[in-house]
Structures are given as C-alpha cells and as structure tokens.
Amino acid sequence: MKYKILKALDIAGLKVLDPVVRLAYREEPREQVRKIILFIAIPIITFCAFLVAWAYIAPRHTTKSGEVPTPSVVWDSAKNIWVFHQRENIKEEDFRVEGEEREKRIAEVTALLEKLKPELEKADEQLNKAQEQAKAQTQQAVAPLMAVFEKTKEQFKQAESDRKKELNELAKTIKDGDTAARAEYLKKVDAHIKQSDVETEQLQVIKSRIDVVMNPKHEGLIAARTAKNRVAEQVQFLSKRLENLGDNNQQQKVLAAKQALEEKKEKFSEASGRALYFGAMNIHRAEDRLGRIETSTYAKPWTFPAQIVRSLGCVFLGFVIATIIAVPIGILCGLSPVFMAAMTPLISLFKPVSPIVWLPIVFIIVGGFIDDPEQAPVHPAFLSSAITVALCSLWPTLVNTAFGVAAIDKDHLNVARVLRLGFWNRLFKIVIPSALPLIFAGLRISLGVGWMVLIAAELLSSSEGIGKFVWDMFNNGSSQTFAQMFVVVFVVGIVGLMLDRTMIVFQRLVSFDGAPTAI
Amino acid sequence: MSFLEMNNVCIGYGPSNARTEVLENVNLSVEENEFVAIIGFSGSGKSTLISLLAGLEKPDSGFVRMKGRTIDQPGPDRGVMFQNYSLLPWLSVYQNIELAVKQVFPDMKKGERVEYIQHYIDMVSLTSAEWKKPHELSGGMRQRLSLARTLAMKPEVLLLDEPLSALDALTRSVLQDEIIRIWEEDRRTVVMITNDVDEATIMADRIIPLTPGPKATLAQDFKVELPRPRDRTTLNFNPDFKALRNRVTKFMISVNEEAKLLRTQRNLKCPDIQPISLARVG
Ligand SMILES: Nc1ncnc2c1ncn2[C@@H]1O[C@H](COP(=O)(O)OP(=O)(O)O)[C@@H](O)[C@H]1O
Ligand SMILES: [Mg+2]
Numbered sequence: 001m002k003y004k005i006l007k008a009l010d011i012a013g014l015k016v017l018d019p020v021v022r023l024a025y026r027e028e029p030r031e032q033v034r035k036i037i038l039f040i041a042i043p044i045i046t047f048c049a050f051l052v053a054w055a056y057i058a059p060r061h062t063t064k065s066g067e068v069p070t071p072s073v074v075w076d077s078a079k080n081i082w083v084f085h086q087r088e089n090i091k092e093e094d095f096r097v098e099g100e101e102r103e104k105r106i107a108e109v110t111a112l113l114e115k116l117k118p119e120l121e122k123a124d125e126q127l128n129k130a131q132e133q134a135k136a137q138t139q140q141a142v143a144p145l146m147a148v149f150e151k152t153k154e155q156f157k158q159a160e161s162d163r164k165k166e167l168n169e170l171a172k173t174i175k176d177g178d179t180a181a182r183a184e185y186l187k188k189v190d191a192h193i194k195q196s197d198v199e200t201e202q203l204q205v206i207k208s209r210i211d212v213v214m215n216p217k218h219e220g221l222i223a224a225r226t227a228k229n230r231v232a233e234q235v236q237f238l239s240k241r242l243e244n245l246g247d248n249n250q251q252q253k254v255l256a257a258k259q260a261l262e263e264k265k266e267k268f269s270e271a272s273g274r275a276l277y278f279g280a281m282n283i284h285r286a287e288d289r290l291g292r293i294e295t296s297t298y299a300k301p302w303t304f305p306a307q308i309v310r311s312l313g314c315v316f317l318g319f320v321i322a323t324i325i326a327v328p329i330g331i332l333c334g335l336s337p338v339f340m341a342a343m344t345p346l347i348s349l350f351k352p353v354s355p356i357v358w359l360p361i362v363f364i365i366v367g368g369f370i371d372d373p374e375q376a377p378v379h380p381a382f383l384s385s386a387i388t389v390a391l392c393s394l395w396p397t398l399v400n401t402a403f404g405v406a407a408i409d410k411d412h413l414n415v416a417r418v419l420r421l422g423f424w425n426r427l428f429k430i431v432i433p434s435a436l437p438l439i440f441a442g443l444r445i446s447l448g449v450g451w452m453v454l455i456a457a458e459l460l461s462s463s464e465g466i467g468k469f470v471w472d473m474f475n476n477g478s479s480q481t482f483a484q485m486f487v488v489v490f491v492v493g494i495v496g497l498m499l500d501r502t503m504i505v506f507q508r509l510v511s512f513d514g515a516p517t518a519i
Numbered sequence: 520m521s522f523l524e525m526n527n528v529c530i531g532y533g534p535s536n537a538r539t540e541v542l543e544n545v546n547l548s549v550e551e552n553e554f555v556a557i558i559g560f561s562g563s564g565k566s567t568l569i570s571l572l573a574g575l576e577k578p579d580s581g582f583v584r585m586k587g588r589t590i591d592q593p594g595p596d597r598g599v600m601f602q603n604y605s606l607l608p609w610l611s612v613y614q615n616i617e618l619a620v621k622q623v624f625p626d627m628k629k630g631e632r633v634e635y636i637q638h639y640i641d642m643v644s645l646t647s648a649e650w651k652k653p654h655e656l657s658g659g660m661r662q663r664l665s666l667a668r669t670l671a672m673k674p675e676v677l678l679l680d681e682p683l684s685a686l687d688a689l690t691r692s693v694l695q696d697e698i699i700r701i702w703e704e705d706r707r708t709v710v711m712i713t714n715d716v717d718e719a720t721i722m723a724d725r726i727i728p729l730t731p732g733p734k735a736t737l738a739q740d741f742k743v744e745l746p747r748p749r750d751r752t753t754l755n756f757n758p759d760f761k762a763l764r765n766r767v768t769k770f771m772i773s774v775n776e777e778a779k780l781l782r783t784q785r786n787l788k789c790p791d792i793q794p795i796s797l798a799r800v801g
Contacts, residue, residue, distance in 0.1 A: 411601060411603060411605040412605065412607060414575055414593075414599075414601065414605060415601075415605050417575060417592070417593045418575070418593045418595060418597075418598070418599055419618070419619055419622045419672075420592075420593070420594055420622070421622060425622070429618060430607070433607070433609040433610075434609065436609070510609075512608045512609035512652055512654065
C-alpha cells in the first residue's frame with residue numbers, strides 16, 4: 001500500500017509529498033521531518049514572507065489607478081471575479097429555463113428581492129449618515145487650517161504691497177545718471193520678487209496640508225459605501241434575473257412571437273383586397289421573427305474563467321500545431337545531416353523572432369483566408385494566436401528531437417542492422433523510442449514557452465482569453481481592475497505550473513532509464 | 520572452401536595521421552558446425568573481429584566470406600551477441616526478444632510466438648522478469664537476456680562476444696551447457712570470444728589465441744580433442760584437459776610477455792638529455 005502511494009506520487013510528479021507519506025507510515029521519522037522542513041516548510045515560509053513583504057510595500061506606492069493592491073485586496077477581487085462568473089451562469093440558465101422550473105425561480109428571486117429591499121434602504125441610510133459625518137469631520141478639521149491659510153494670505157498680501165510701495169517711493173529719489181543707485185535699486189527689486197516667491201510657496205504648503213485633510217480616508221464612509229454597493233449589486237443582479245425569467249426569457253419570447261403570428265394569420269384570413277397583401281407581409285415578418293428568437297442565445301459577456309478555458313484551448317491548439325510541425329522536421333534533421341545543414345539557417349533565423357512580430361503577420365495571412373470573422377468556424381483572432389504560439393514554441397521541440405534522433409546510441413542501431421529492420425521499422429521501433437525522452441523534454445519546454453507567448457498574442461490580437469482580459473483591465477484603469485491584473489499573474493502562474501507538471505508526468509512515462517526529470 | 524573465412528584482413532581506426540592498426544593479416548577459417556573459441560587480452564581487438572564477421576565493420580583490406588560469399592552487411596543469419604548487450608532500454612525483457620523474433624520469423628502465429636519467446640526466457644532463467652525493463656535488471660540478467668535474444672533468432676552462425684563474462688560461476692556453467700546443447704541440437708556454427716581458458720577448453724573444438732594489439736593477429740590454433748559430452752566434474756581430473764589448458768595458458772602468458780617487452784622497448788627509448796641547473800646558468 002505504502003509503496004503504491006509512493007509510486008503514484010512519483011509518477012504524478014508530487015514527490016514533495018513523499019516524506020509525508022513515509023512519516024505517516026513511521027519510516028525514519030527524523031529523516032522525514034528533516035525532508036518535510038526542507039521541501040515543504042521552507043517553501044511555505046518563503047511564500048508567506050513574500051506575502052508579508054508585498055502587503056507592506058504595496059500601499060506605499062500610489063498610482064493613477066490607485067494604490068498598488070495588497071494581497072487581501074487581490075484575494076477579494078479574485079472572489080469577485082468568481083462571483084461575477086457564477087452570476088452570469090445563473091443568468092444564462094434563467095434565460096433558458098422553461099415551465100414549472102421558471103415559476104419556481106421567479107418565486108425564489110422575488111422573495112429574495114423582497115428581503116433585500118429593507119437592507120438596501122438601511123445601507124443607503126447608513127451611507128448618507130456616513131457621508132454627513134465625513135463632511136462634518138472634514139469641515140471641523142479644515143476650518144482652523146483654513147483660518148490660518150486666510151490669515152497668512154492676508155499678511156503676505158499686505159507685506160507685498162508694503163514692499164511695493166516702499167520701492168516706488170525709493171524710485172522717486174533716484175536721480176538721472178546715478179548708476180550706483182540704479183544698480184542698488186535693481187537688487188532691491190530682485191529681493192522683493194524672491195520674497196514674494198518664498199511667501200507663495202509657504203502658502204502652497206498650507207494649501208496642500210488642507211488638501212490632505214479635505215481628502216481623508218474616512219474608514220466609516222468607505223465601509224458604508226462598500227456595504228451599499230454590495231447590496232445594490234445583489235439587487236441589480238436579482239432584478240436582471242427577474243427580467244431573464246420574465247419577458248426576456250427565451251421561452252416567453254417564443255410564446256409571444258407565436259401568439260403574434262397567430263393573430264396575424266387570423267387577420268389575414270379575414271382580410272381582402274389591399275389588406276391581403278399587407279397581411280401576407282406581416283405573416284412573413286412574424287415568421288422571420290419567430291425563427292430568430294428560437295435560435296437566439298443569451299448574450300453572455302466573457303467571464304474570466306471562461307477566458308481561461310479559451311486560453312487553454314488556444315495554447316493546446318498551438319501546441320498541437322507546433323508538435324505536428326516540429327517532431328517530423330526534427331526527426332528528418334536528426335536522420336539526415338544534409339537536411340540538418342539545409343534547415344540550420346532557417347532555424348537560427350526564425351527561432352529568436354518574437355511573438356509580437358509574428359502575430360500581425362499571421363493575423364493578416366489568416367485574415368486573407370477568412371472573409372467573415374463572425375461566420376467562421378474558428379475566430380481568426382483565435383487561430384492567429386494559436387499559430388503564433390506554434391511558431392514561437394516549436395523550436396525547443398524541433399531542436400530536441402533533432403538532437404535526440406542524432407544522438408541515438410550506435411549499439412541500438414547495430415541491433416537494427418543485424419535484424420535488417422526496414423526504414424519504417426527502424427524509425428518507429430528504434431529511432432523514435434530512443435529519442436522519446438528528449439522529444440518530451442522539448443515538448444515540455446515548448447508548452448511553457450507557448451503559454452507565455454499566448455498571453456501576449458491574445459493581448460495583441462484581442463482574441464478572447466487571459467491576454468484580452470488583461471488588456472481590458474488595463475484600459476479600465478480603476479483600482480479594482482488593477483487588483484484583477486494581479487489575480488491574472490497568479491492564475492497564469494498556477495496554470496503554467498500545472499501544464500508543466502502534466503508534461504513532467506508524460507516525460508516520466510516515456511523515460512526508460514529511470515532517470516529523474518528535473519524538478 | 521570453409522564455411523566462414525577471413526583472409527588477410529586488416530582493419531584500423533582513426534585518421535591516417537593518428538591511426539591505430541587494430542588487426543593485421545588475420546586469417547581464420549571456421550568449418551560448418553564447428554565451435555571456435557577465440558581468446559585474447561582485453562583491448563586486443565576481439566570485439567572488432569566479431570564486428571567484421573557480423574558485417575558491422577568492413578575490413579580495410581582482405582575479405583570476410585561466409586559460404587563463399589563476401590559479407591558486406593549484417594544480417595540475422597549471423598546472430599551477434601554484443602559485449603555490451605545492446606538491449607533496447609525502452610522495451611521489456613519480453614519485448615526485446617519479441618522484436619527480434621517478429622523480424623526473423625514474420626510468419627509465426629501469435630500464440631506460437633508467445634510460447635517460443637517464453638521458452639527462451641525460461642532457458643536463461645529470466646522467468647518472472649518478463650516485464651522488467653533492462654535498467655531494472657542486474658548485469659548478469661542483462662547478459663542472459665542478450666544471449667536469449669541472440670539464440671531466439673536461430674542464426675546459422677552464433678557470434679558470441681564474451682557471452683558469460685558477467686555471470687557467477689554457477690549460472691555460468693549452466694549456460695555453458697545450454698549453449699553447447701543448442702549448438703549440438705541445431706548443428707550451428709559458433710565463434711565465441713572469451714578470456715577464460717577453462718571455458719574455452721570445456722566448450723570449443725578449437726581455441727585460437729589473438730595476440731595482444733596493436734596489430735593483433737590470430738596465432739596458431741589449439742585443437743581440443745576431448746570427447747563430448749564433456750562432464751566438467753570429471754574433466755578436472757582428465758590429464759589431457761589439464762595439459763591442454765596449461766599449454767594454452769602458457770602460450771598466452773608468453774605472447775603477453777613478448778608484447779610487453781616490445782612495448783617497453785619502444786617506450787623506454789629516453790632522450791639523452793641531462794638536466795641543467797638553472798641556478799648555475801643564471
Ligand atoms: N570505433 C572505434 N574507434 C577507434 N578505436 C576503436 C574503435 N573500436 C575499437 N577501437 C580500438 O580497437 C582496439 C580493440 O578494441 P576491441 O576490439 O573492443 O578490443 P577487445 O574486445 O579485445 O577488448 C582498442 O584499442 C580500441 O581502442
Ligand atoms: Mg571486447
């Protein structure tokens with residue numbers, strides 16, 4: 001049992017948990033504890049230290065989009081993303097639901113709304129109160145400062161006009177041709193201007209102090225506002241649900257359209273003369289409308305989880321394309337030095353090209369094949385992103401495959417020679433299996449590169465996905481969206497990690513010498 | 520015309536400016552059904568000789584022939600058992616043998632093939648290790664697997680390169696008997712490389728020493744005229760056996776001494792230079 005678990009962990013690439021299992025079975029407890037500290041405790045501590053440092057540093061930098069979000073803000077916005085996703089799903093269900101289920105839902109939502117109404121009122125009230133309070137507090141804090149400001153301003157104004165007057169008086173005493181006196185005068189005026197500047201600056205300092213007090217973070221106000229927003233959002237959500245369950249519901253719309261059609265038909269059967277023509281036209285239109293409604297779907301906005309899934313689909317498509325191109329070419333390169341020599345310049349030339357360059361080119365080329373993006377089976381932006389991913393990520397696989405095939409053990413080839421294996425047998429029974437570990441090592445790198453490239457490609461091509469999400473959030477520019485970009489960082493990291501782990505598992509399955517495959 | 524022959528074969532490795540001539544003027548002729556043991560010190564070129572017979576290497580001059588036809592490529596009629604086993608590490612014990620069997624006997628039915636392969640696995644006592652990969656086997660087990668694979672090909676000529684070197688004494692004697700049995704049963708021709716004089720004497724019809732390299736060549740052969748079957752328990756007291764073994768051993772030692780002498784003479788030609796004391800010059 002123990003060894004089965006250990007083996008499963010090993011294959012699943014979860015070797016970190018190995019000491020935990022061993023400890024549970026009381027195998028060399030001291031050694032296992034040491035390992036747990038080393039491989040589990042220390043990484044966790046480091047991560048916590050990172051979070052603490054982040055929480056400390058982040059609020060100390062304010063940007064146009066507000067403060068840099070702290071871990072807890074990011075966590076909240078991750079939760080918000082999830083709530084939004086779930087709500088959209090419920091709304092879509094509401095749009096489709098029919099019959100008794102619909103009635104039941106309407107009753108539920110109405111009850112909830114009723115319950116929320118007083119809550120909303122209360123929240124509103126509290127917000128108002130908080131606002132009043134905040135205003136009063138600000139007033140209180142600002143008033144004395146304002147008095148100081150006014151007083152100082154008055155003083156400075158007085159002083160300035162006094163100096164001016166004095167200088168004017170002095171000017172009268174200066175005679176023609178008295179250069180020394182003139183020079184002296186010039187200096188005095190300079191001093192006057194400098195003094196004025198200094199005073200203006202002092203005033204500015206007081207003003208900024210007032211601004212700080214005027215614009216305080218009233219804890220109570222912020223809390224009240226968030227509370228209200230939360231309730232208001234919920235109310236809005238429920239109202240929208242009611243709409244989708246009611247008039248906006250697909251079934252309801254279909255029923256209405258059918259009824260309209262019936263009416264038109266009735267009218268038509270009774271009409272005569274010119275009205276007959278219009279009646280027929282009306283029936284035609286009503287039928288059209290019914291057809292449209294029947295096939296219509298709920299216009300659901302893209303939610304982040306849906307975008308993640310789409311990004312995964314995109315990277316997978318790109319990865320498959322890359323594999324289909326890279327592995328055969330790599331094998332040919334490995335088998336034939338001539339082919340390798342022929343390909344080397346192309347490989348070296350295209351390998352370093354960035355996705356930012358590939359994407360527009362691919363986009364235009366793909367666009368040339370697809371006339372109407374909305375009608376196409378795959379969206380051209382999606383396809384271009386996938387192809388860009390393929391173009392950027394196929395190189396590690398290609399190079400590794402070529403290397404793996406070229407470095408095949410001579411002894412293994414000798415076996416093939418003695419057995420007189422034909423070309424295909426030699427390829428599939430000797431060459432490819434022996435190169436497989438290296439091919440998979442290449443595929444693993446490729447997938448990592450592809451995942452990195454994908455975000456940039458989506459961002460550029462506006463293909464729905466994580467990249468697009470980041471771009472939208474960036475253009476939104478509020479502190480809420482700023483926090484959501486941080487969520488993206490973690491999501492991209494975690495998904496990338498999981499992709500890598502998956503590839504490690506595959507790598508383990510094809511490696512035959514029992515050698516470990518990196519960490 | 521003999522069954523398998525080498526005629527004035529020379530072979531060397533490396534570019535012309537740093538060339539090592541491994542074998543020079545090797546002449547060998549093996550009759551059909553004959554069991555020939557070639558003994559020699561390590562590095563003298565025994566494996567190279569086997570490669571030539573197998574057709575994996577081509578001689579620089581001279582020719583290698585089988586049944587009168589020049590050997591120009593390897594083939595399953597000459598089953599080689601490589602010194603380093605050359606097992607395919609991604610295939611299990613069973614699959615390693617299966618690959619060879621499928622290729623050599625394409626018409627064999629599936630059920631028959633399974634039995635056939637199992638027979639050879641049992642023969643080398645790898646039963647219950649069928650699904651292990653080579654890296655999970657010990658050195659001796661790998662060697663046995665390699666032997667089983669070669670035998671399963673039922674080649675006309677068995678070219679065995681130190682086939683039993685990694686085995687313990689007991690397993691070794693069992694497999695020696697097994698090789699002899701197969702050789703007698705199917706009337707095949709065997710060229711076996713070994714560095715064990717006892718082994719050569721017990722098994723072979725003829726022992727041919729290879730002189731130490733470079734430029735190794737085959738020396739005068741020793742005929743082994745002990746009656747078969749040879750029983751190793753009584754053989755140890757057989758005076759003919761003892762005498763032959765001693766003669767071969769003595770010969771090997773003497774050629775080795777000679778070679779060493781040659782080498783040392785070559786190497787010891789020191790330049791006639793006296794060290795100069797830098798202090799005095801300065
Ligand atoms: N492919 C090769 N390239 C260069 N030298 C080789 C090669 N194969 C063998 N040799 C040389 O040939 C000599 C004989 O090797 P080998 O036939 O393996 O000896 P043995 O099997 O008797 O121990 C050695 O000195 C070795 O260095
Ligand atoms: Mg050798």
